[in-house]
Amino acid sequence: MALSLKDLSKVDNAYVPLGGRYIMALDSGTTSVRAVIVDEYDCVVARASRHIKTMYPRSGWVEQDPMEILASQIAVMMEVQFKSGIHSDRIAAIGITNQRETTVVWDRDSGQPIHNAIVWQCRRTADISDRLVAEGMGETIRRKTGLMPDPYFSGTKIRWILDNVDGAQAAVDAGELMFGTIDTWLIYNLTGAAVHATDYTNASRTMLFNIHTLEWDDELLKMLDIPRSMLPEVRWSSDDYGSVSNEIMTYGPPITGVAGDQQASLFGHCCFTPGCTKNTYGTGCFMLMNTGETCVTSEHGLVSTIGIAQGGKISYALEGSIFHAGATIQWLRDKLGLISSAKDASDLCRHLDSNGGCYLVPAFSGLGAPWWDPDARGLICGLTGASDRATIVRAACESMAYQSFDVLHSMERDAGVKLEYLSVDGGASQNEFIMQFQADLLGIPVVLSENVETTALGAAYLAGLAVGYWEDLEDLEQNRVPGKRFEPSASEEVVARNLSGWHDAVERARSR
């Protein structure tokens, strides 16, 4: 039998590109937007990225400019083609993945946003979600959406824009406004305003979508007085989302994959079966466990969400959302000037053999899972005369692992399973100190993704499956290679002391 190109492509030092066709994935994250080109063996052939500016106009408020997100996304799409020499005629399909919940409202005629994007971390709508709780809507929201009333989700953000932008309510009543999360905003503009759509995973984060009937829910829309006319159509994650306009890419490849970034990462990790769990350490930190066809209701502060919407089948997921993970490292850099780059954080942590009793709770805009406390605020405690900048940097890095511990602890109790290992990815997973500390806290191995672009890869998979670039899930699993593994090695006594110090600090952050 003749050897196939597939066999030859696996020979060391002899990369054999196959078929000459590729998938492009766009990953529009909170910290940066990226474009990557991958081949059918998951090899990232080229990548380009741009930092996105975040604005904090008031305490707890977080905004980004939708035009900057769009322009930067298009810029990296062009750059990655230029870098790789792979142009639009060789792109079989495009997948889009995005920071979720972040809300854009724009004018149907001009296409111009009527306000900055309100970012998922923003707490400005806490009073609207408090009102929903006071009106007794909490249980309905939970039952229909899997979420709890919280400013995190898009619904209250839309309401705020309609209430606070001059003329917005009248314009929406006249059918002149459109809403979208970042995926929808990108799709709309990349297709030359031809397609106003989102996918089930992104819709499930709006607090307006019924995750059981898979439809926008009239009762929830009425609760926030949001008209259907402004909402996008909801499609599967592997589906037809139109083609990129020729103005942006000459041969206009089809957009056939769309998913929220945490669900794309779940898919990129090949977490296709119930119990399979991943944790992504990006701007925030998000742990998702696939619960299959069962939508598990959390008793311990997690949300239920649509995890995978592909192949005509929905898999639900339990999710623990942590609002500040890598963002804390950016704060050390930008606001305190303690480090000049995130990489410094890795170097500094190694210089200390313990945290010296110092803890940092990054409740900059309250705490997410499992506490859901919008009033908590950040603190650093346990400082002594011996504390220095390394102490604070280490406390910031450790905080990602402690928060993940709390989420995993809740998840195991909700799902009634004990994890054997945790698959991880995201920018901050490059910090080996954090990964080792995480394995020590959890008492199970932490396994890095071999491919640092797991989220983008998930979007690429979804797009590729839709056009037959990959045949099926088995095809995807075959390419999967686990990366570095961190084994737990700390003593039980040290772990118990650290956790007790952390939980004491969390209590203080919550008892303002």
Ligand SMILES: Nc1ncnc2c1ncn2[C@@H]1O[C@H](COP(=O)(O)OP(=O)(O)O)[C@@H](O)[C@H]1O
């Ligand atoms: N070595 C590191 N140690 C700690 N945090 C890091 C490190 N490298 C990157 N980060 C953090 O990771 C985040 C970027 O990760 P990324 O997955 O690109 O985020 P996003 O998808 O949210 O844009 C930033 O907040 C950054 O501070």
Ligand SMILES: O=P(O)(O)OC[C@H](O)CO
């Ligand atoms: O920007 P990330 O990667 O931290 O992800 C943001 C989440 O999607 C918010 O829910």
